Amino acid sequence: MSNLGKIIDPNFFKDRVAKRRSEERDETVSDSKRLRLGEENVLTYTHYDGDLESSWLKSQRQMLDLEKLAFDKGGLLMANERCDLPRGSYRGHGNGYDEFHIPCISKKVDVSEKLVKINEMPVWAQRAFKGMQELNSVESKVYETALFKSDNILLCAPTGAGKTNVAMLTILQQIKSNKKNDGNCKIVYITPMKALVAEVVSNLYYRLKDYGVTVRELSEDQSLNGNEIEDTQIIVTTPEKWEMITRKTGYTHLVRLVIIDDIHLLHDNRGPVLESIVARTLMKTETTKENIRLVGFSAILPNYEDVALFLRVDLKKGLFEFDSGYRYLPLDQKYIGITVENPLEKFQMMNDLCYQKVVAGGGKHQVLVFVNSRNETAKTANAIVETAMENDTLGRFLEEDSGSREVLESQIELVENSDLKKLLPYGFGIHHSGLTRGDREIVETLFGEGYVRVLVSTATSVNLHAHTVIIKGTQAYDPEKGAWMELSAMDVMQMLGRAGRPKYDQYGEGIIITGYTELQFYLSLMNEQLPIESQFISKLADQLNVEVVAGTLQNAKEACHWLGYTYLYHRMVCNPTLYGLASDALGKDPVLEERRADLIHSAATILDKNNLVKYDKKSGCFQVTDLGRVASCYCVSHGTIATYNAHLKPTMGDVDLYRLLSLSEEFKYVTVGGDEKMELAKLLDRVLVPIKETLEEPSAKINVLLQAYILQLKLQSLTLTSDMVYIGERAGRLVQALYEIALKRGWDELAEKALNLANMVGKITKEIKV
Structure with missing residues (x-):
């Protein structure tokens, strides 16, 4: 029977009652797997590395093909074989x-349920809920944990069920707790869409104006300098922007609460950014012994316990799951x-x-x-x-x-x-x-x-x-x-x-x-049937480089420990065959020491080959390189750095500089459509820097569109316009990376050319955003 045939099989139209939910949870994370993931020791999570440090040289490390292990469908991956629809479908x-x-x-209504009245809340908290009479059912159930405790939380609920108010409760808890201490703290609110950042800032500013806290936006459209970050108590940002900030540890030492909205984004191609943020936060908590509260909000998930364990949520205290009957x-x-x-x-x-x-x-x-x-x-x-x-x-x-x-x-x-x-x-x-x-x-x-x-x-x-x-x-x-x-x-x-x-x-x-x-x-x-998987392998080498440059990882043994903080590790334990392991892998290696070691060895070997990290395969030690620093600072892939390293010459002119940019790995999926050639040919006559390649080659299209972006030319084609904006927005940091490389090598003339180009691209990008 086909997958779609299974969907319409009447036998699959079942009620998802509480008993079935309990059974599904048990199937998702078996007792043995929960032990491996650390449920018995929720607050420390230091046990799973075992004797990994002494085992690095016990066996020959295997070189894995990370590109093949990555899911080719990315965020469209469906690990479920069928979809059970509710009764009545x-x-x-x-x-x-x-x-x-x-x-x-039907909306769930429990007449015996006691909802939290706003006037029954502590007086100091009521000001943030002006105009409201009471919390709804979801908010009331999470109220005690959110406002009076510091436990990590995962709240899975439908759209409009009250996640914004739960976020407010955790913010108030931190404000109150912080006043008892030294008065200095930062709260980070991460939302995946740029359009929502300004909306959240407006909401928080209005509701918290009586509390004397500063709320600011940090996004691709709104930057903050170091002083502004220091002076801001609540930063509302996107995953990508905050991940870049956390690479510079000096800006994050006062963070005490991190709220992550739409954490089901883990399943998306942007998921590795979230994994990196959480892993970095957890490692910081372990290293400094400073408690940083993690609060995650998501849509309804079939494997929400996996996400909860990734966030180090105590399943009995901080996990809250509400089905679609709680939709507003x-x-x-x-x-x-x-x-x-x-x-x-x-x-x-x-x-x-x-x-x-x-x-x-x-x-x-x-x-x-x-x-x-x-x-x-x-x-x-x-x-x-x-x-x-x-x-x-x-x-x-x-x-x-x-x-x-x-x-x-x-x-x-x-x-x-x-x-x-x-x-x-x-x-x-x-x-x-x-x-x-x-x-x-x-x-x-x-x-x-x-x-x-x-x-x-x-x-x-x-x-x-x-x-x-x-x-x-x-x-x-x-x-x-x-x-x-x-x-x-x-x-x-x-x-x-x-x-x-x-x-x-x-x-x-x-x-x-x-x-x-x-x-x-x-x-x-x-319909709550799509398991959330990890896309982290697709970015493993680049994320490893970031941690090495930041100084958090000195060797492969520490890197294996770091990998244990990722969502990838949790999903490998729960579903090993999906991630390329043998079905009996857990029996031989209960906490996947060998697999983690092979993944790190493979990523480190790639970085070493491309001169981003010096990797001693015998000792497992890492050493930072200038190219690695540039890649981390400007968020450039290891493949692009390798291309620049191979082709960059001190005598390059503008023609070669533009061509080199067009070969960047960030543009590897740009193709030339048959219906685009006529408009590209017209653009070719209008750009200022000659292009050697024919328009059959993607690099020529990239080159033309980059120059069209700088000249602010108007295009007719929707796809060409989208490609032009995409190329232009990324070209700025790529040219800055080229400038840094040329500068470090003492190639002053080339560095000046790159700097001029970076300024031109940056000026246009700012004007477009304004």
């Missing part, structure tokens, strides 16, 4: 598509898998299905449609309007003589975008970052007040809710991969999290329109 068939309907689970509004889910393979027919079917779902709720509910690009917003909105006109259903959205029409028409003259002007009279709108701020604000106001009934938007541009959310197509162009890729778990959860308005709706409706072969991934993702 059913499958429907249409011409060219299949549809799965998962009815909403129940969510009715529909998953549509298109079986048509012809691209044009598939695109038309997506439009037809989107129209059908929009018109089904037309007039009764507002609808938010997410699409994959700016251009697609207007195309999709116009397609729905035109189809509605053909079928005489346009009146369902806006009656001819309604007062809403007058309001909408009064705003048309204030709007600049021509597509938006055309759509507003019908009660439709579009929203994306390419609109002017004024246009975006008008659309947001009209939608928020109910005048716009259908809004078509890109995923990252809007922070609005609607009764019905439709994700039309699950692929978006990823410039890092140079291809159209499936949306990440985080993106899908964020979008469906906007379904339902608490003050107006009894439930929300989420609809995903995708390809038939992608159905199982999204069904598993949204």
Whole structure:
């Protein structure tokens, strides 16, 4: 039976009652594995290395192929073989598509449950909850641990279940605790999306203004200098930005609380960054004996105990898990898998299905449609309007003589975008970052007040809710991969999290329109069936280099100990065969000493070969090199450093310098599409530095787009524009790395050329962000 066949087998439509949950937990982490992971000694976790230090030379180390061990699907990996759907789910068939309907689970209400009243909280804590009467069920259950204890916490709960207020409780606990001590501390709040950082800063600033703490943003769009970091008590940041900061230990010595939102990001390609942050924090706690509280928030996970153990959470005290019955509004889910393979027919079917779902709720509910690009917003909105006109259903959205029409028409003259002007009279709108701020604000106001009934938007541009959310197509162009890729778990959860308005709706409706072969991934993702795995092997060599440069790891034995702090280690113990080990590996090596040693040996050998670290295979000792320092400082991959080391010459001119940049490993997935060549050829005539290669070669495309970025040329192609921004944003640190290498080698003329180029790229990047 195929995987999708198993999904629709009626025998798999079971209730997930408490007993089943308990059984699944026992299956996920057996008693023996829990012992290996340190459940018996939650607070110290120093036992698992055993005699590793004396065993380094006991056997010949094996060279592993780290690239093959890494998951080629990255964050789209599905370790589950089937997806069990809740009772009441059913499958429907249409011409060219299949549809799965998962009815909403009734919201859990326990009339005997005592909710925490705000006026019953300590007086000093009440000020942060102004305007609230009581905590909800999830918040009340976590209240005691969050506010009055310092235990690590993992809270797994649906969107809108109260994680923000739980974060506030832990922040208040730290503020209160710190006042009893020396008064100096820092709290770090890590959220994965740049768009959410400013939102969190605003929320914390407003609620904590009476506590005398400074809240600041630290992101790709907002930098802080050393003094500003020192003067800030609460830093709200992204994983990548904080990981870079923690490489410089002087800035982190006062950190006492780290809050990680959406920690299920571990499964994503960005997951190694989170693993590095947590491992570094845990090692610091062990070394300095200073308690740093870790608080993780995530969506509902099937293997949440693994994540909890990774965070050193006491499973009996700090682990809180709530199923979808605790969502702020129940969510009715529909998953549509298109079986048509012809691209044009598939695109038309997506439009037809989107129209059908929009018109089904037309007039009764507002609808938010997410699409994959700016251009697609207007195309999709116009397609729905035109189809509605053909079928005489346009009146369902806006009656001819309604007062809403007058309001909408009064705003048309204030709007600049021509597509938006055309759509507003019908009660439709579009929203994306390419609109002017004024246009975006008008659309947001009209939608928020109910005048716009259908809004078509890109995923990252809007922070609005609607009764019905439709994700039309699950692929978006990823410039890092140079291809159209499936949306990440985080993106899908964020979008469906906007379904339902608490003050107006009894439930929300989420609809995903995708390809038939992608159905199982999204069904598993949204129904607690997708195990969270580790992507750390894909970045092992680079992360090892960072720790060696920072001075935290002096030799391979210490590196093996460090690997024991990663989520990778926990998942290798729980599912060894998935990570390339033999099925009997744990019987021979209960704490995977040999495997960890081989992984470190392989990563260190790669670094040694590329001159980033000097590695003595006999003693296991590491020695930092200048190239290793540059790679760590500017977050450059070992492959790129190796390329620079091989080709960099003191006599290089601008032509060779641009060409060398285009060979960076960070751009290895950039390809030349057949439909891009004509526009690239036109750009080739406009750039200032000659390019030797033909446009058939990816390096020529990279070179052209880097120069187009510096010259701020406007491009027509969506993919070329995305590639250009991706290349330009990364070129700054790559050129700075080249400058540092040239400077250390005494090549003054080349260093000056690199510095001038770095300044040009940096100036454009700043202007774009402003």
